[in-house]
Amino acid sequence: MSDAAVRSMNLSVFLTACGNYHHLGWRHPKAWVDGSTNINRWVEMANIAERAKLDMLFIADQIAIVGSETLSTTENSSKVNRFEPLTLLSALSAHTKNIGLAGTCATSYSEPYNVARMFASLDHLSGGRAGWNCVTGGQKEEAQNFSLERHAAHEIRYERANEFADVVIGLWNSFEEDALVYDKDSGRFFDSSKIHALNHRGKYFSVRGPLNVSRSPQSRPIVIQAGASEATIEMASRIADVVFTAQADFDSACDFYSRIKSATITRGRCADSIRVMPGLSVFVATTREEAQAKFDALHDMIDVKDAIEGLERLLGGIDLSGFDQNDPMPALEGNDLRKSGPGAFAQIGRKNGYTLGQVAVRAKAARHHCLVIGTVNEIADHMEHWFLNGAADGFNLLPAIVPGTLTDFCDLVVPELQSRGLFRSEYDGITLRENMRLQSPYE
Numbered sequence: 257m258s259d260a261a262v263r264s265m266n267l268s269v270f271l272t273a274c275g276n277y278h279h280l281g282w283r284h285p286k287a288w289v290d291g292s293t294n295i296n297r298w299v300e301m302a303n304i305a306e307r308a309k310l311d312m313l314f315i316a317d318q319i320a321i322v323g324s325e326t327l328s329t330t331e332n333s334s335k336v337n338r339f340e341p342l343t344l345l346s347a348l349s350a351h352t353k354n355i356g357l358a359g360t361c362a363t364s365y366s367e368p369y370n371v372a373r374m375f376a377s378l379d380h381l382s383g384g385r386a387g388w389n390c391v392t393g394g395q396k397e398e399a400q401n402f403s404l405e406r407h408a409a410h411e412i413r414y415e416r417a418n419e420f421a422d423v424v425i426g427l428w429n430s431f432e433e434d435a436l437v438y439d440k441d442s443g444r445f446f447d448s449s450k451i452h453a454l455n456h457r458g459k460y461f462s463v464r465g466p467l468n469v470s471r472s473p474q475s476r477p478i479v480i481q482a483g484a485s486e487a488t489i490e491m492a493s494r495i496a497d498v499v500f501t502a503q504a505d506f507d508s509a510c511d512f513y514s515r516i517k518s519a520t521i522t523r524g525r526c527a528d529s530i531r532v533m534p535g536l537s538v539f540v541a542t543t544r545e546e547a548q549a550k551f552d553a554l555h556d557m558i559d560v561k562d563a564i565e566g567l568e569r570l571l572g573g574i575d576l577s578g579f580d581q582n583d584p585m586p587a588l589e590g591n592d593l594r595k596s597g598p599g600a601f602a603q604i605g606r607k608n609g610y611t612l613g614q615v616a617v618r619a620k621a622a623r624h625h626c627l628v629i630g631t632v633n634e635i636a637d638h639m640e641h642w643f644l645n646g647a648a649d650g651f652n653l654l655p656a657i658v659p660g661t662l663t664d665f666c667d668l669v670v671p672e673l674q675s676r677g678l679f680r681s682e683y684d685g686i687t688l689r690e691n692m693r694l695q696s697p698y699e
């Protein structure tokens with residue numbers, strides 16, 4: 257696809273070195289198990305994604321072992337071991353050339369000056385490929401690693417996150433493009449009139465600035481928000497370039513898409529300045545039976561009791577012990593840790609007529625993201641339908657078995673999307689913003 261005016265699907269991949277988006281992905285006979293802190297595995301995955309011309313790879317984060325109070329009951333979780341994302345992305349920047357490098361840094365457990373500095377540095381290191389997933393964090397175990405008893409209330413977290421993001425974005429604007437003059441004759445390294453203090457004084461932060469990193473190639477690294485609640489919509493429509501979200505079906509995805517686009521327009525931004533990228537877990541093969549067999553091999557290992565306990569954690573600690581696994585999935589309300597998730601899981605139950613046990617087992621495979629099992633054409637049809645009919649601007653892929661489901665997608669589905677004219681065949685820019693065809697926020 258060479259015509260810059262043609263709308264191209266955005267594709268990101270949520271990388272985990274043990275395929276841990278499916279809780280038991282690491283147990284597949286061909287799955288890597290030693291990837292979490294093995295840089296060679298990450299480089300191989302990044303290269304696979306870059307060969308397929310994906311826009312970006314994304315590395316999520318939790319600053320704790322979740323379930324650490326009861327480690328003995330979570331021994332099947334590969335998430336016990338992980339790299340710190342910015343360190344990893346910096347290493348990957350040296351092994352890749354075009355693919356965007358996005359990672360999470362939660363606003364509840366950091367300071368905006370640190371975040372502005374780290375992502376501006378990554379943007380320089382990578383030649384303009386950095387993306388910040390600006391989330392508030394969601395686990396009590398994280399709070400307990402930062403001298404707090406519990407995670408702050410949802411409203412407070414988002415209030416702090418909004419101010420946090422404004423400071424980060426303000427700091428990225430510290431240097432004008434030509435602030436560094438390097439004039440050996442006059443002895444002037446920089447022009448002080450072109451470096452600006454921020455002088456921010458708000459409810460949560462006092463930050464004088466300026467940032468001690470010069471304007472980076474993208475000026476403003478890509479900002480991502482992840483979630484689906486009203487607070488996410490409010491914040492994303494104000495400051496984000498990309499929204500990652502979990503939407504299990506077409507109708508919910510369309511509803512979310514239209515709400516976030518209208519909120520963005522209300523803020524005076526154009527609808528295309530924000531890209532909605534729901535998660536997508538794909539099991540693909542040349543026949544549907546083969547694809548289903550790939551899925552079943554993992555699915556059959558899930559223990560329903562373990563899945564229900566996992567669902568309780570995903571729901572922010574909702575107690576499901578009063579229900580039997582064969583009961584219809586109960587109606588659930590959002591809570592302070594998880595606003596949108598409980599309603600979404602309840603809807604999966606309602607729409608599919610699933611019992612609590614069935615929803616819990618499905619959650620182990622893809623949480624409340626969309627899950628598609630089928631042939632190349634069926635997967636491409638699904639993606640095309642969402643892309644062309646107001647449900648998505650692209651997708652955040654969630655490989656369940658690493659590297660198998662990542663290579664399956666890149667080798668089988670990407671060429672089909674390209675031949676349909678839905679996805680470009682070459683990187684056509686230098687920076688992540690250019691490759692995603694996102695407008696500069698300063699234009």
Ligand SMILES: Cc1cc2nc3c(=O)[nH]c(=O)nc-3n(C[C@H](O)[C@H](O)[C@H](O)COP(=O)(O)O)c2cc1C
Pocket residue numbers: 270315316317318360362389391392393394395482483484485486487488500501502535594595596597652
């Ligand atoms: C694709 C995706 C990636 C996410 N990555 C992270 C992450 O790395 N760290 C984190 O603490 N939360 C992460 N979240 C969770 C969200 O930040 C948010 O807490 C959750 O989706 C609930 O959002 P809500 O407030 O909109 O209900 C992610 C969510 C999605 C959909």
